[in-house]
Amino acid sequence: MSLLDIQNLSMSIVGVPILQHVSLSVAPGEIVAVTGESGSGKSMTALAVMQLLPDIAQASGTVSLGGTNILDQSEAQMCALRGASIGMVFQEPMTALNPVQTIGDQVMETILIHKAMPKAKARQHAQDVLERVGLPADRFPLSRFPHELSGGQRQRVVIAMAIALRPKLLIADEPTTALDVTTQAQILALLKDLVQDYDMGLLMITHDLAVVADLADKIVVMRRGKVIEAGPTQDLLTNMQQPYTRMLFAASNHQVTLPPPPKPKPLLQVKDAVRDYALPRTSLFAAPGHYRAVKQVSFTLNRGERLGLVGESGCGKSTLTRAILGLEPLQGGQILLDGQPVTPTQGADLQRKMQVVFQDPFGSFNPRHRVDRLITEPFYLLTDPPKGRARQNLIAETLIAVGLSPNDATKYIHQFSGGQRQRIAIARALITRPELILFDEAVSALDVSVRAQILDLLAELCESYALTYLFISHDLNVVRTITDRVLVMKAGEIVEQGATETVFSTPQHPYTQSLLAAAPKLPELSKGVITA
Amino acid sequence: MIRNLIIGATLSSLVLLAALVSFVWTPFDHTAMDIPAKLQTPNTDHWLGTDHFGRDIFSMVMVGARTSIAVALVAVGIGMSIGIPLGLTAAARSGSWLDELIMRGNDLVFAFPSLVIAILITAIFGAGAVNAIIAIGIFNIPVFARITRGASLSLWQREFILAARVSGKGAARISAEHILPNIANLLIVQGTIQFSLGILAEAGLSYVGLGAQPPTPSWGRMLADAQTMVSFAPHLALIPGSAIIVTVLGLNLMGDGLRDWLDPKLRVTRT
Numbered sequence: 001m002s003l004l005d006i007q008n009l010s011m012s013i014v015g016v017p018i019l020q021h022v023s024l025s026v027a028p029g030e031i032v033a034v035t036g037e038s039g040s041g042k043s044m045t046a047l048a049v050m051q052l053l054p055d056i057a058q059a060s061g062t063v064s065l066g067g068t069n070i071l072d073q074s075e076a077q078m079c080a081l082r083g084a085s086i087g088m089v090f091q092e093p094m095t096a097l098n099p100v101q102t103i104g105d106q107v108m109e110t111i112l113i114h115k116a117m118p119k120a121k122a123r124q125h126a127q128d129v130l131e132r133v134g135l136p137a138d139r140f141p142l143s144r145f146p147h148e149l150s151g152g153q154r155q156r157v158v159i160a161m162a163i164a165l166r167p168k169l170l171i172a173d174e175p176t177t178a179l180d181v182t183t184q185a186q187i188l189a190l191l192k193d194l195v196q197d198y199d200m201g202l203l204m205i206t207h208d209l210a211v212v213a214d215l216a217d218k219i220v221v222m223r224r225g226k227v228i229e230a231g232p233t234q235d236l237l238t239n240m241q242q243p244y245t246r247m248l249f250a251a252s253n254h255q256v257t258l259p260p261p262p263k264p265k266p267l268l269q270v271k272d273a274v275r276d277y278a279l280p281r282t283s284l285f286a287a288p289g290h291y292r293a294v295k296q297v298s299f300t301l302n303r304g305e306r307l308g309l310v311g312e313s314g315c316g317k318s319t320l321t322r323a324i325l326g327l328e329p330l331q332g333g334q335i336l337l338d339g340q341p342v343t344p345t346q347g348a349d350l351q352r353k354m355q356v357v358f359q360d361p362f363g364s365f366n367p368r369h370r371v372d373r374l375i376t377e378p379f380y381l382l383t384d385p386p387k388g389r390a391r392q393n394l395i396a397e398t399l400i401a402v403g404l405s406p407n408d409a410t411k412y413i414h415q416f417s418g419g420q421r422q423r424i425a426i427a428r429a430l431i432t433r434p435e436l437i438l439f440d441e442a443v444s445a446l447d448v449s450v451r452a453q454i455l456d457l458l459a460e461l462c463e464s465y466a467l468t469y470l471f472i473s474h475d476l477n478v479v480r481t482i483t484d485r486v487l488v489m490k491a492g493e494i495v496e497q498g499a500t501e502t503v504f505s506t507p508q509h510p511y512t513q514s515l516l517a518a519a520p521k522l523p524e525l526s527k528g529v530i531t532a
Numbered sequence: 533m534i535r536n537l538i539i540g541a542t543l544s545s546l547v548l549l550a551a552l553v554s555f556v557w558t559p560f561d562h563t564a565m566d567i568p569a570k571l572q573t574p575n576t577d578h579w580l581g582t583d584h585f586g587r588d589i590f591s592m593v594m595v596g597a598r599t600s601i602a603v604a605l606v607a608v609g610i611g612m613s614i615g616i617p618l619g620l621t622a623a624a625r626s627g628s629w630l631d632e633l634i635m636r637g638n639d640l641v642f643a644f645p646s647l648v649i650a651i652l653i654t655a656i657f658g659a660g661a662v663n664a665i666i667a668i669g670i671f672n673i674p675v676f677a678r679i680t681r682g683a684s685l686s687l688w689q690r691e692f693i694l695a696a697r698v699s700g701k702g703a704a705r706i707s708a709e710h711i712l713p714n715i716a717n718l719l720i721v722q723g724t725i726q727f728s729l730g731i732l733a734e735a736g737l738s739y740v741g742l743g744a745q746p747p748t749p750s751w752g753r754m755l756a757d758a759q760t761m762v763s764f765a766p767h768l769a770l771i772p773g774s775a776i777i778v779t780v781l782g783l784n785l786m787g788d789g790l791r792d793w794l795d796p797k798l799r800v801t802r803t
Binding site for chain 2: 352358364366367377381425
């Protein structure tokens with residue numbers, strides 16, 4: 001007897017079909033992964049189960065939870081179900097918690113709303129639940145605020161809120177997408193544990209098949225609002241029927257071939273770089289303290305080389321990026337680009353040699369400018385920027401190079417999807433032919449299939465433009481295929497460096513080994529199917 | 533609500549129209565006295581009646597709109613043209629001594645009750661429309677400086693600003709090209725609200741005799757003149773009072789409506 005049974009669920013918003021005849025079921029103690037690209041309807045399915053759909057959505061079919069059809073329940077009845085019978089874990093632990101409430105209050109809130117127990121008992125229960133998710137009271141008292149916790153710890157609090165009343169069904173919407181690999185592995189292990197202990201059903205939504213390959217009992221693949229393939233994990237992975245599933249699977253572990261790098265000749269030299277941040281004064285007269293984000297980092301990036309920089313969030317990689325770009329000053333050491341020192345006051349001739357592509361495809365562009373103006377922003381650095389026809393031609397050529405059409409030049413940024421925006425960001429970095437491009441988590445916010453396309457694009461551009469880049473990422477699978485050499489950074493220091501394949505196949509430093517062990521892997525068994 | 537915007541814009545443009553028409557035509561000369569025809573209630577000759585000197589009230593209200601709008605407009609202009617650059621500078625150099633200097637200076641201006649200081653300024657430099665403009669304008673500066681700084685600070689964290697910095701653009705250029713256009717709607721909305729507050733302030737100053745001087749008509753002074761006669765000629769006070777209400781109401785509605793209409797969250801459809 002299944003716990004959650006969705007039959008023929010269809011939904012439309014103002015006439016646009018969002019879900020079409022979706023059927024799936026979750027049994028107690030079972031983990032079901034729903035996977036697909038953005039816009040495939042996987043999150044909408046989850047929201048339909050919670051009845052958190054927008055008011056204008058029209059749903060038909062049945063969603064039965066333990067025998068009652070949720071679609072027939074009134075809002076008041078749903079309020080009683082949410083939290084008590086269905087718990088939900090969201091993607092972004094930064095925004096899923098209220099920043100001005102303590103973690104204890106937030107876990108207790110679920111309990112108190114459902115009047116499950118008196119306040120004193122609820123407090124004790126909240127304590128127990130937090131302990132269960134790995135936040136023991138002696139180190140994480142109930143009086144902590146969310147900003148005092150790391151991303152992974154916050155996600156544990158969110159999970160504690162969701163399981164406080166031991167719901168029969170837990171829905172997790174991309175629960176680890178915003179987290180580092182090691183944290184991701186811990187959170188996945190925790191979820192798996194909880195499912196076994198509490199005999200819950202877990203409906204897990206993710207765009208990355210690798211994340212769920214060794215976790216889920218069943219996998220449901222969705223595309224454009226329809227379930228196109230579903231089955232037990234092993235069967236589905238060994239015997240994929242749909243080309244789309246195969247494509248998703250391949251994209252998750254996408255490989256590109258880079259042209260061989262030219263003979264080593266230093267382009268960027270970082271020597272003993274030190275970057276301190278001033279901490280707020282603890283008292284009025286005490287000198288403010290310092291936090292050393294980058295500790296004596298040294299490395300060399302050769303012309304034509306593709307260098308990777310991996311590490312978890314907070315390890316100092318973004319700080320180092322900003323220093324290399326000359327946006328922030330160093331407190332010690334030196335960064336040399338082509339033999340000239342990089343500083344925040346450097347001249348345009350040096351700044352011109354570097355460009356950057358950021359992570360967020362939504363925040364990287366001024367929403368009020370058209371694409372032609374956006375991608376020609378670096379022209380500001382040129383003493384003699386192309387004008388008129390030459391400018392038009394260069395814009396068209398660059399847009400074509402990144403796989404867009406010259407007609408896109410007159411559009412606004414909101415008319416593009418995330419992957420297209422990242423192409424525009426690459427066009428902006430490419431248009432002045434800089435000698436060095438920094439990719440700061442440039443593919444981390446993208447779906448696996450879009451990510452694969454962008455990686456292909458980078459490989460193509462390496463052929464045609466002989467790019468030199470520093471690729472900063474926490475995603476080891478991506479770094480492995482797109483770089484020649486890799487640096488591993490931990491707590492402001494580079495702990496290991498070397499040729500990418502060597503580091504990945506025979507890691508020397510324990511930290512590198514733990515990173516590699518935590519990275520989600522697809523089972524080898526179906527390799528043959530993908531390449532065939 | 534789009535309805536607020538339409539009502540507000542209609543009321544405001546009626547007042548503006550009256551002010552503009554008064555340059556070329558008023559029913560009577562607003563300074564011409566006609567003692568025998570004093571204190572008439574609204575009639576077919578004098579549409580809104582006459583005051584204690586027999587001057588035509590409709591003409592005076594029309595010319596008074598001119599005074600109010602001119603004073604408020606220039607005052608908001610002063611506030612914007614000084615306050616916005618100050619706010620942009622403070623945001624661009626946030627955390628520095630310059631930021632502190634600008635914002636604490638604003639706090640200093642904010643700390644004084646505005647109308648009292650306006651009275652002080654006009655008392656020292658003499659009553660008159662120009663001094664009223666300066667007094668009201670000074671108090672608009674910190675309003676715009678604060679709102680500009682607050683909105684700019686979050687924009688400075690966005691990645692497109694970083695991208696512009698990587699392209700070698702300086703703080704001044706980024707402020708003008710990237711920050712200002714993205715906070716413009718906020719400033720326009722605040723501008724309409726400050727405009728209505730300016731009209732109120734001008735009326736207040738004129739009421740105590742420190743605004744525009746006779747014979748220039750002003751709604752505030754018309755009210756002051758009317759107060760001794762309010763028991764037997766209430767229309768003398770009601771008419772300029774209503775003019776102020778209609779204008780302020782219209783501008784506030786328009787500000788509210790503009791805020792909703794310009795809100796990119798309601799307008800931009802992300803794909």
